[in-house]
Amino acid sequence: MFKCKTSAEVGGMGHSVKRKEDARFLHGKGNYVDDTKLPGQLTMVMVRSPYAYAKIKSINKEKALAIPGVLAVITGYDLKEFNLHWMPTLLSDTQMVLPTDTVMHQSQEVCAVIATDRYVAVDGAEAVEVDYEPMQAIVDPFKALDADAPLLRPDKEGQEDNQIYHWERGDRAKTDDVIAKADVVVKERIYLPRIHVASIETCGCNASYDKDTQKLTVYLTTQAPHAIRTVVALVAGHVGLSEEKIRVIAPDIGGGFGGKVPVYPAYVVAIAATFLIGKPVKWIEDRSENLVNGFARDYHMDCELAATKEGKIQAFKVSTLADHGYTDSSANPSKYPTGMFSICTGSYDYEHAFAELDAVYTNKAPGGVAYRCSFRVTEAVHAIERMVDKLAAKIEKDPAQLRFENFIKKEQFPYESPLGWSYDSGDYKQTLEKAMDMIGYDDYKKEQAEKRAQGKLMGIGICTFTEVVGAGPSKDFDILGIAMFDSAEIRVHPTGKALARFGTKSQGQGHETTYAQILAEELGIPYSDIEIDEGDTDTAPYGLGTYASRSTPTAGAAAAMAARKLKDKGKKIAAHLLEVSEEDIEWEVGKYFVKGAPEKSKTIQDVAFAAYTNIPPGMEPGFEATHYYDPPNLTFPNGAYICVVEVEEETGAIDVKRFVAIDDCGNIINPMIVEGQVHGGLTQGIAPAMYEGIEYDDEGNVLNGTFMDYLVPTAVESPHWETGHTITPSPHHPLGAKGVAESPTVGAPPAIANAIIDALYPLGIKHLDIPITPAKVWEAIQEAKATS
Amino acid sequence: MGKHNISMTINGESVSAEVDSRLLLVHFIRENLSLTGTHIGCDTSNCGACTIMLDGKSVKSCTYLAVRADGAEITTIEGVAAEGTNSHLQQAFHDQHGLHCGFCTPGMIIRCMDLLKTNPNPTEKEIRWGISGNLCRCTGYNNIVKSVQQAATEMAKEKEASV
Numbered sequence: 001m002f003k004c005k006t007s008a009e010v011g012g013m014g015h016s017v018k019r020k021e022d023a024r025f026l027h028g029k030g031n032y033v034d035d036t037k038l039p040g041q042l043t044m045v046m047v048r049s050p051y052a053y054a055k056i057k058s059i060n061k062e063k064a065l066a067i068p069g070v071l072a073v074i075t076g077y078d079l080k081e082f083n084l085h086w087m088p089t090l091l092s093d094t095q096m097v098l099p100t101d102t103v104m105h106q107s108q109e110v111c112a113v114i115a116t117d118r119y120v121a122v123d124g125a126e127a128v129e130v131d132y133e134p135m136q137a138i139v140d141p142f143k144a145l146d147a148d149a150p151l152l153r154p155d156k157e158g159q160e161d162n163q164i165y166h167w168e169r170g171d172r173a174k175t176d177d178v179i180a181k182a183d184v185v186v187k188e189r190i191y192l193p194r195i196h197v198a199s200i201e202t203c204g205c206n207a208s209y210d211k212d213t214q215k216l217t218v219y220l221t222t223q224a225p226h227a228i229r230t231v232v233a234l235v236a237g238h239v240g241l242s243e244e245k246i247r248v249i250a251p252d253i254g255g256g257f258g259g260k261v262p263v264y265p266a267y268v269v270a271i272a273a274t275f276l277i278g279k280p281v282k283w284i285e286d287r288s289e290n291l292v293n294g295f296a297r298d299y300h301m302d303c304e305l306a307a308t309k310e311g312k313i314q315a316f317k318v319s320t321l322a323d324h325g326y327t328d329s330s331a332n333p334s335k336y337p338t339g340m341f342s343i344c345t346g347s348y349d350y351e352h353a354f355a356e357l358d359a360v361y362t363n364k365a366p367g368g369v370a371y372r373c374s375f376r377v378t379e380a381v382h383a384i385e386r387m388v389d390k391l392a393a394k395i396e397k398d399p400a401q402l403r404f405e406n407f408i409k410k411e412q413f414p415y416e417s418p419l420g421w422s423y424d425s426g427d428y429k430q431t432l433e434k435a436m437d438m439i440g441y442d443d444y445k446k447e448q449a450e451k452r453a454q455g456k457l458m459g460i461g462i463c464t465f466t467e468v469v470g471a472g473p474s475k476d477f478d479i480l481g482i483a484m485f486d487s488a489e490i491r492v493h494p495t496g497k498a499l500a501r502f503g504t505k506s507q508g509q510g511h512e513t514t515y516a517q518i519l520a521e522e523l524g525i526p527y528s529d530i531e532i533d534e535g536d537t538d539t540a541p542y543g544l545g546t547y548a549s550r551s552t553p554t555a556g557a558a559a560a561m562a563a564r565k566l567k568d569k570g571k572k573i574a575a576h577l578l579e580v581s582e583e584d585i586e587w588e589v590g591k592y593f594v595k596g597a598p599e600k601s602k603t604i605q606d607v608a609f610a611a612y613t614n615i616p617p618g619m620e621p622g623f624e625a626t627h628y629y630d631p632p633n634l635t636f637p638n639g640a641y642i643c644v645v646e647v648e649e650e651t652g653a654i655d656v657k658r659f660v661a662i663d664d665c666g667n668i669i670n671p672m673i674v675e676g677q678v679h680g681g682l683t684q685g686i687a688p689a690m691y692e693g694i695e696y697d698d699e700g701n702v703l704n705g706t707f708m709d710y711l712v713p714t715a716v717e718s719p720h721w722e723t724g725h726t727i728t729p730s731p732h733h734p735l736g737a738k739g740v741a742e743s744p745t746v747g748a749p750p751a752i753a754n755a756i757i758d759a760l761y762p763l764g765i766k767h768l769d770i771p772i773t774p775a776k777v778w779e780a781i782q783e784a785k786a787t788s
Numbered sequence: 789m790g791k792h793n794i795s796m797t798i799n800g801e802s803v804s805a806e807v808d809s810r811l812l813l814v815h816f817i818r819e820n821l822s823l824t825g826t827h828i829g830c831d832t833s834n835c836g837a838c839t840i841m842l843d844g845k846s847v848k849s850c851t852y853l854a855v856r857a858d859g860a861e862i863t864t865i866e867g868v869a870a871e872g873t874n875s876h877l878q879q880a881f882h883d884q885h886g887l888h889c890g891f892c893t894p895g896m897i898i899r900c901m902d903l904l905k906t907n908p909n910p911t912e913k914e915i916r917w918g919i920s921g922n923l924c925r926c927t928g929y930n931n932i933v934k935s936v937q938q939a940a941t942e943m944a945k946e947k948e949a950s951v
Binding site for chain 2: 018019021026031034037118119252253255256257507509675677679681682684706707708712716720721
């Protein structure tokens with residue numbers, strides 16, 4: 001277990017210190033984008049398409065412009081004059097900022113109304129007359145590749161059908177061969193539906209261009225302010241917005257979860273509008289715009305898992321169809337169009353695997369972004385964890401036992417996975433054992449046998465996942481060519497207090513506390529004496545931002561490395577102050593002392609003061625350090641989750657009785673915050689497992705685009721989570737830490753699905769896709785009864 | 789469009805204004821009065837980020853016309869405790885890590901004030917049902933429940949000490 005090196009006052013790693021950022025939020029003084037009020041600010045509202053696929057015959061602005069207070073209506077033709085009507089997506093596809101002739105999904109931005117007041121802007125949007133000629137939309141991705149399917153993207157040179165790309169990893173022939181010869185093969189088509197992060201704060205911006213200084217300042221709901229600044233410079237450089245004149249400020253962010261990584265068209269329109277008008281333009285998305293214009297998941301996965309009759313896994317194959325909507329705007333690294341999907345071989349030791357994926361265009365909103373997991377790990381984990389449970393059911397082996405028999409063993413790390421990952425560390429057996437002890441697995445197995453004998457439906461579901469987070473290394477990972485490192489800059493002031501700035505951006509993760517704790521751990525300066533600043537591209541060092549559980553693996557490591565540079569400089573200063581040679585100086589947290597004479601010492605604060613007041617001859621003054629950390633590998637957090645459910649046969653109602661989550665994220669900076677992250681992620685795990693899914697009708701209309709029908713779990717649906725952890729430090733991270741916030745969202749859905757399907761096992765039900773709603777369960781029960 | 793003169797008390801201060809008939813209370817509070825602690829998360833009364841205290845009851849101000857609040861006594865998050873101090877609920881949310889991004893927090897705290905007023909000693913189940921009109925996307929609710937429990941205990945102690 002982790003032993004704290006610092007006192008509670010210093011508050012280094014392992015201390016559950018309370019959050020430094022809380023006060024402003026508790027008192028209503030948080031500063032979110034919609035709270036910004038700039039002098040002369042105008043409001044922008046988007047006119048959106050009612051059709052999923054239509055020609056735009058005309059847009060008539062007249063009636064809108066006649067409304068007092070409506071100042072402008074901006075169309076694709078207006079942007080085309082400046083060549084700003086299209087923009088690149090994060091995966092080098094192209095996306096309309098505003099259309100000139102065709103709309104490609106329901107709710108796509110058609111034009112923008114700028115007015116003096118938000119109510120007048122809405123009146124203006126209502127008054128814009130758009131004449132559409134609707135066309136037959138492609139909604140079903142399986143039909144997108146039909147020979148007679150209309151070509152959705154004729155604008156793309158060389159695009160002859162609706163396939164975006166084919167991707168594959170592994171040895172197809174060998175995997176097929178092993179599967180063909182195996183004793184046991186289980187197969188399933190598993191669908192992970194479209195879902196939306198639905199952070200309680202929607203997206204928005206307040207863009208302000210000063211014609212005198214030629215400087216653009218954008219307050220933006222973004223998780224990656226620097227990357228956005230560079231993208232804006234790339235998109236709009238030709239009209240004079242060069243990068244040194246662009247300042248992106250991500251103020252307080254009301255939840256991100258990946259939904260605030262992309263550049264949305266309205267951001268670009270607001271920037272164009274302020275550039276043309278010279279007054280600040282604010283755009284704040286409403287809830288329906290938010291829910292309908294982005295998504296995560298939407299993978300149809302055909303899975304095959306082969307094993308010996310005893311249950312030794314031999315091979316895994318997965319062929320996926322991915323519905324990307326009308327453009328591929330996935331927020332994935334360039335060389336990894338399917339993100340880290342090839343982690344799909346899971347926590348198990350076997351040799352053969354093959355994964356392939358075809359991505360297609362449909363008339364749906366673009367996205368493929370994230371839902372508290374950017375890089376397709378949730379899809380991968382759901383596939384393998386459902387299939388392992390199917391295998392257990394098929395050979396009638398306890399699913400925990402089957403996992404124990406197939407786990408990668410502790411001594412096999414670093415483990416080279418069949419599809420090319422190098423897992424850094426883990427002790428899967430210990431983690432699952434801990435979860436089983438905590439929940440009382442054996443007792444529940446007995447209870448289940450008794451309940452089944454009485455005809456009651458009770459299920460126990462397990463998920464033992466391996467996550468992969470913390471991109472870079474930059475040799476493999478980039479976003480639009482920008483290497484995925486991250487940064488920290490520390491300034492220790494003469495009085496021994498500090499300011500540290502980062503290239504990441506907290507959206508509730510508690511960086512103002514945890515980064516200060518990392519620096520407290522390394523330097524011995526109390527965490528309460530360290531201010532943390534992020535999100536302003538004019539002041540923060542360049543970084544790729546916060547998503548995919550990357551902040552601790554990258555910027556957290558950068559903080560430690562920058563602090564170590566300071567410690568090295570401090571050693572020279574201490575030697576000067578103590579009049580000994582540098583080799584005679586030793587360090588314990590917060591203090592340098594003379595070897596063998598611990599009474600002769602200088603605190604880090606003494607040394608910081610000397611760095612400005614009593615500088616050793618020849619040394620550069622000041623006590624500051626910066627580090628850009630390029631990780632040597634990703635980190636591989638993991639966990640064992642167990643869920644117990646009861647299902648009511650008459651109604652299909654599902655009652656989650658218990659849920660235990662044991663996470664291993666290596667060394668822990670703040671246990672209170674890690675536990676909080678796990679709780680939140682678990683609720684975002686039960687959400688897609690049982691409640692959420694964006695539904696479309698055959699014409700491409702979204703059927704549940706509000707919070708009245710897109711069911712975000714309340715405190716009633718969210719179980720009382722029980723959590724714990726094991727610790728296997730990452731061997732390559734300077735603090736031994738790994739990311740954590742995504743893990744629960746990745747691990748919870750298969751645990752819940754496995755539990756519900758286990759409950760329904762006596763009825764002969766072998767699989768259900770998430771969200772597993774009471775209605776879906778009830779229908780499956782009726783069908784099972786009818787066929788039995 | 790009709791204009792109306794309205795006046796009300798917000799956080800102990802009297803305010804008067806001429807407003808459009810259609811102006812929503814949440815916009816009046818946020819934009820006219822610059823009290824931006826009250827947030828907007830949806831427009832269908834589902835998320836509760838806009839919850840305020842109106843005449844002693846928690847109300848979702850995103851679906852409440854400003855004119856309807858004429859004569860009302862309103863408390864927003866800015867007014868639940870004296871400057872620089874915490875109410876029992878604010879302190880409990882801090883102590884129990886009952887907030888992450890902070891966006892739902894003001895509405896959640898106001899809702900919990902109402903809950904504890906009507907039920908000073910709620911069970912976990914009563915707390916969960918009591919806050920089920922307020923969505924939080926970050927915390928998974930466990931620690932919000934603990935925050936309400938802590939506040940209930942502290943308030944009971946205070947009440948006991950005062951009698």
